[in-house]
Amino acid sequence: MSISIPTSTQPGADYDLSLIIMKVESNGNSQAIRFEPQTYLNFAPNANELSLIDAIGRCNVCDFNTARVIFSTSFGRYQLMGFNIYSLGYSETIFDFVDDIAAQNSIFAKFLRQNGIDETWDMLKNDPEKLLKFASVYNGPGNPQAYVTAMQNAARSLNL
Numbered sequence: 001m002s003i004s005i006p007t008s009t010q011p012g013a014d015y016d017l018s019l020i021i022m023k024v025e026s027n028g029n030s031q032a033i034r035f036e037p038q039t040y041l042n043f044a045p046n047a048n049e050l051s052l053i054d055a056i057g058r059c060n061v062c063d064f065n066t067a068r069v070i071f072s073t074s075f076g077r078y079q080l081m082g083f084n085i086y087s088l089g090y091s092e093t094i095f096d097f098v099d100d101i102a103a104q105n106s107i108f109a110k111f112l113r114q115n116g117i118d119e120t121w122d123m124l125k126n127d128p129e130k131l132l133k134f135a136s137v138y139n140g141p142g143n144p145q146a147y148v149t150a151m152q153n154a155a156r157s158l159n160l
Helices: 015-027 037-041 048-058 064-073 082-087 096-098 101-114 121-125 128-139 144-157
Strands: 032-034 073-075
Touching: 015 037, 015 101, 015 121, 015 144, 037 064, 048 064, 048 082, 064 073, 064 082, 064 128, 073 082, 073 096, 082 101, 096 101, 121 128, 121 144
Parallel strands: none
Antiparallel strands: 032 073
């Protein structure tokens, strides 16, 4: 499977960085789905999360428990978490999301902007501290160094 995104990337999404994240997360598979059991098991909702679960339920015409599974699953070429997809304004079904590459690119760019990530791959690869911070923000604090290594390996395989 080749990895590509439209030549007109969304504002806030560096092309090379987008390619690397797609390679690491899904090998470019826009229909990739990964349930994250720790997110599901650690779910202790506050009012904002309950409101988000309600919105997920409305968009997907599903009950609370199914919405909670969507909330706790990552989707698409960038493996964005359901809670991020819907908190960033997506309002269609999750099935529509995995079928819509433009929506995936748009939500990815919004996620980067919301989290203050505006570095390019060239900037990140030359600054180990910024690269580690990016990995921690994008993939969570669990093992950012392993994510950095995966990004570096993906960049090499893509000749970036």
